[in-house]
Amino acid sequence: MGKREDVAELFNGISDKYELxxxxxxxxxxxxxxxxxxxxxxxxxxxEKIEIFLDVATGTGEVLKVCKKKNIKYSIGLDPALKMLKKSKEKDQNLILINAGAEELPFKDSSIDIIFVSFGVRxxxxxxxxFSEFHRVLKDGKYLVILEFIHREKGGIFYHLAHFYIKYILPYVGGMITGNFKAYKYLSYSIDHFITANILKNxxxxxxxxxxxIENLFPTVSIIIGKNEKN
Structure with a gap:
C-alpha cells in the first residue's frame, strides 16, 4: 500500500474515539x-457568497461543523478514510461526503470557492x-486555508515543551484513549518531522x-491563507 492507504487505515482504526x-x-x-x-x-x-466550501481531509467533519455560514450553499467533506466519513455522517445526515484523496480531486476546473485543510497537509x-489540484479546482481569487502543526524557525520554552509533549507523551496518551498506539506514534512522528511555516508558504x-x-497559534499550530491566482 502507498502512504495514502496506510494513513487511511490508521485513521479508520481510531475513528470511534478520534474526536475525544x-x-x-x-x-x-x-x-x-x-x-x-x-x-x-x-x-x-x-x-461574498460561497457556492462550494470544500473541507479536505475532513475526518469526522469538525471543520464543517464549525465553519457554518448562511452564505455557504454547499459544504463538502473529502477524506480517504471511509470510517471517518461514516462518523461524520452520523452527526449530520445532510453533509455531502466524498471518499477520496487530495491528490485527485473529483471536481471540475475553477469550481470551488473555498478549500480548507485542517491538520491534513502533513x-x-x-x-x-x-497543491496543484487545489490551484486547479479553486476559482480565481478564492481561498485556500491551511491549519497545521508547524515547526518554528525559532521557538521559545513553551514551543519546546509542546514538542516534548508531542514526541514523548502524546503517543502513549492517545494510544491509551483509543487502544491504537501505532496510529498515535505515527501522528507524533508526522508532527515532529513536518516542515517549517516558511517552507510550506513557499x-x-x-x-x-x-x-x-499567516498566524502562529499557541503553541505549535499555524494558519496560512492563500488567494488563488490563475494568471
Whole structure:
C-alpha cells in the first residue's frame, strides 16, 4: 500500500474515539484553532457568497461543523478514510461526503470557492500534487486555508515543551484513549518531522497562491491563507 492507504487505515482504526482523543490531547485547543481559522477566513472573504466550501481531509467533519455560514450553499467533506466519513455522517445526515484523496480531486476546473485543510497537509501522500489540484479546482481569487502543526524557525520554552509533549507523551496518551498506539506514534512522528511555516508558504506560493495571512497559534499550530491566482 502507498502512504495514502496506510494513513487511511490508521485513521479508520481510531475513528470511534478520534474526536475525544483530539480534545483531550490538545486540552480543547483544537476547537479554538478551528474556530479561529474559520473566523479569519470569513473576515478575509467578506460577505461574498460561497457556492462550494470544500473541507479536505475532513475526518469526522469538525471543520464543517464549525465553519457554518448562511452564505455557504454547499459544504463538502473529502477524506480517504471511509470510517471517518461514516462518523461524520452520523452527526449530520445532510453533509455531502466524498471518499477520496487530495491528490485527485473529483471536481471540475475553477469550481470551488473555498478549500480548507485542517491538520491534513502533513498526512498527504504527495503534497505538491495536492497543491496543484487545489490551484486547479479553486476559482480565481478564492481561498485556500491551511491549519497545521508547524515547526518554528525559532521557538521559545513553551514551543519546546509542546514538542516534548508531542514526541514523548502524546503517543502513549492517545494510544491509551483509543487502544491504537501505532496510529498515535505515527501522528507524533508526522508532527515532529513536518516542515517549517516558511517552507510550506513557499510551496503554496509556487503553485499559484498569493499568501494573504499567516498566524502562529499557541503553541505549535499555524494558519496560512492563500488567494488563488490563475494568471
Amino acid at each position: 482523543a483530539n480534545h483531550i490531547l490538545s486540552f480543547g485547543l483544537d476547537i479554538f484553532w478551528r474556530k479561529k481559522a474559520c473566523r479569519k477566513l470569513f473576515r478575509i472573504n467578506g460577505g 498526512n498527504m501522500e504527495d503534497r505538491k500534487k495536492a 510551496e503554496v506560493e509556487y503553485f499559484g497562491f498569493k499568501i494573504e495571512y
